[in-house]
Amino acid sequence: MTDYSRPPSQIRAFDCFIDGAWQKAQSGETVTRYSPAHARAVSEVQRCGTADVERAVQAARRAFDHRRWSARSGAERAEILLKAAALIRERRDEIAYYETLENGKAMAQARGEVEGAANIYEYAAGAARALHGDSFNNLGDKMLGLVTREPIGVVGLITPWNFPFFILAERVPFILAAGCTIVCKPSEFTSATSLMMAEILAEAGLPDGVFNVVTGEGSTVGQAILDHPQVDMVSFTGSTAVGRRCVSAAAGNFKKLGLELGGKNPHIVFASADLEAAADGVAFAMAFNSGQCCVSGSRLLVERSVAATFEAMVAAKLARIRVGDPLDLDTQVGAITTHAQNQQILAAIEAGQAEGARLVCGGKPLQIGQGAFVEPTLFADVAAGSALLRDEIFGPVLAVQPFDDFEEAVAIANDTVYGLAASIWSKDIDTAVQMGRRVQAGRVWVNCTLAGGPELPIGGFKQSGWGRETGIYGVEEYTQIKSMHIEFGARVPWVG
Ligand code: NAD
Numbered sequence: 001m002t003d004y005s006r007p008p009s010q011i012r013a014f015d016c017f018i019d020g021a022w023q024k025a026q027s028g029e030t031v032t033r034y035s036p037a038h039a040r041a042v043s044e045v046q047r048c049g050t051a052d053v054e055r056a057v058q059a060a061r062r063a064f065d066h067r068r069w070s071a072r073s074g075a076e077r078a079e080i081l082l083k084a085a086a087l088i089r090e091r092r093d094e095i096a097y098y099e100t101l102e103n104g105k106a107m108a109q110a111r112g113e114v115e116g117a118a119n120i121y122e123y124a125a126g127a128a129r130a131l132h133g134d135s136f137n138n139l140g141d142k143m144l145g146l147v148t149r150e151p152i153g154v155v156g157l158i159t160p161w162n163f164p165f166f167i168l169a170e171r172v173p174f175i176l177a178a179g180c181t182i183v184c185k186p187s188e189f190t191s192a193t194s195l196m197m198a199e200i201l202a203e204a205g206l207p208d209g210v211f212n213v214v215t216g217e218g219s220t221v222g223q224a225i226l227d228h229p230q231v232d233m234v235s236f237t238g239s240t241a242v243g244r245r246c247v248s249a250a251a252g253n254f255k256k257l258g259l260e261l262g263g264k265n266p267h268i269v270f271a272s273a274d275l276e277a278a279a280d281g282v283a284f285a286m287a288f289n290s291g292q293c294c295v296s297g298s299r300l301l302v303e304r305s306v307a308a309t310f311e312a313m314v315a316a317k318l319a320r321i322r323v324g325d326p327l328d329l330d331t332q333v334g335a336i337t338t339h340a341q342n343q344q345i346l347a348a349i350e351a352g353q354a355e356g357a358r359l360v361c362g363g364k365p366l367q368i369g370q371g372a373f374v375e376p377t378l379f380a381d382v383a384a385g386s387a388l389l390r391d392e393i394f395g396p397v398l399a400v401q402p403f404d405d406f407e408e409a410v411a412i413a414n415d416t417v418y419g420l421a422a423s424i425w426s427k428d429i430d431t432a433v434q435m436g437r438r439v440q441a442g443r444v445w446v447n448c449t450l451a452g453g454p455e456l457p458i459g460g461f462k463q464s465g466w467g468r469e470t471g472i473y474g475v476e477e478y479t480q481i482k483s484m485h486i487e488f489g490a491r492v493p494w495v496g
Pocket of ligand 1: 158159160161162163167185186187188216217218219220221222223224226237238239240242243245259260261262263293294392394420460464465
């Protein structure tokens with residue numbers, strides 16, 4: 001019986017999963033992952049290369065072309081997705097433990113994410129049965145028009161390290177509901193739970209070759225998936241910089257792309273808000289997952305008349321957040337996931353101080369065991385154009401920006417290359433909803449933040465991405481549309 005309250009005494013080793021079988025990488029090499037909260041080796045995955053990607057793509061191609069999965073009815077696909085959901089629930093604590101060990105996030109949160117993932121598989125099971133096309137019965141007695149949706153084919157799925165299991169769940173069941181096959185490449189830092197998902201899907205009865213997982217570095221494994229001519233679509237979630245590489249690779253082979261990229265997401269707090277609720281929401285959305293969420297609230301726009309009061313309220317909340325060992329179930333915020341990310345966050349804080357921004361609270365690394373932790377940090381009086389206001393820091397760092405009126409708030413909120421999410425705080429319905437309509441973001445929260453669920457679609461405006469995941473839109477994304485004209489009766493000859 002594993003003791004989930006401490007790091008494991010042994011490294012857990014995984015093979016990659018290709019064509020329904022566990023396999024070693026051809027390189028014979030592995031990648032070891034150290035827990036960022038404990039600086040201890042916890043897992044080991046295969047260091048795959050282009051030859052392994054080739055095997056995985058061929059397996060997925062065969063599974064698709066032989067219609068092993070796409071020929072199954074929506075009801076049959078749903079049955080397997082529901083079994084997978086039940087198995088996820090059974091293994092919740094084990095999955096959450098490895099998610100925490102590899103990512104550094106609080107285990108209580110990870111357990112919630114695993115349950116949320118099971119819930120998404122259940123929703124997608126329904127979507128597999130609900131997916132349908134359209135018909136045109138208005139083309140005259142002799143003609144019927146049908147619009148059908150067909151699975152797009154082999155999907156390359158490249159995922160990041162911040163929500164390895166949850167982001168996987170926001171994509172895999174929808175891709176499977178559509179009837180596609182998958183070559184998945186998780187982040188090299190957090191691959192364990194994607195491999196566990198392969199095990200779960202196989203146990204649930206998914207045919208061989210439909211879900212394959214290759215592990216290793218993005219520059220080799222991810223790039224080989226992007227470049228492969230027999231991959232019909234790539235769903236990429238990660239940084240805008242690598243998203244750009246996806247676009248240039250797709251220019252070579254015209255594969256379809258789904259891109260979920262970075263964000264610099266504003267909170268817009270009006271004087272008409274419930275300030276106590278807003279301060280709590282702001283603290284939550286900046287510190288949750290150590291600020292390593294694409295949708296983290298990473299800019300704080302506050303109406304000037306309440307800016308000073310609100311700044312003090314947020315600072316008081318931030319000081320009370322329980323940052324600590326993520327295996328402790330009372331911990332709210334755990335470690336920073338990678339060394340590079342930790343350096344980036346600390347450098348952003350240092351640069352902010354160097355350019356004269358006022359540090360309201362936080363600003364330092366926290367000494368908790370051997371891990372990498374950062375205090376939730378709030379800045380004010382930040383110079384216009386500062387990187388603190390412009391760049392995605394991907395850490396628990398926030399800066400207050402006062403505004404004088406509605407139009408100025410719109411202008412500041414939209415003054416970014418990103419357009420992923422925005423949170424609006426006001427009890428005045430006109431102000432709140434009109435701002436919701438004006439802000440350029442794929443997800444808008446009114447008097448709440450980071451709310452989710454599989455029913456609503458997610459995705460970004462502007463440089464935050466292309467396409468949508470989850471909801472019925474999330475299944476449709478992995479289909480292509482065919483239109484069919486069907487003529488009845490005798491043909492009117494063209495050649496007399
Ligand atoms: P990243 O772009 O470095 O890596 C993402 C994935 O791409 C990893 O699996 C990585 O191995 C792979 N990769 C790296 N180089 C590649 C290449 N040349 N070709 C193909 N694949 C390659 O991102 P990250 O550091 O893992 O995650 C953080 C970023 O992800 C942040 O910018 C964040 O905003 C973004 N993100 C966005 C969303 C969203 O839904 N919009 C969700 C989570 C994270």
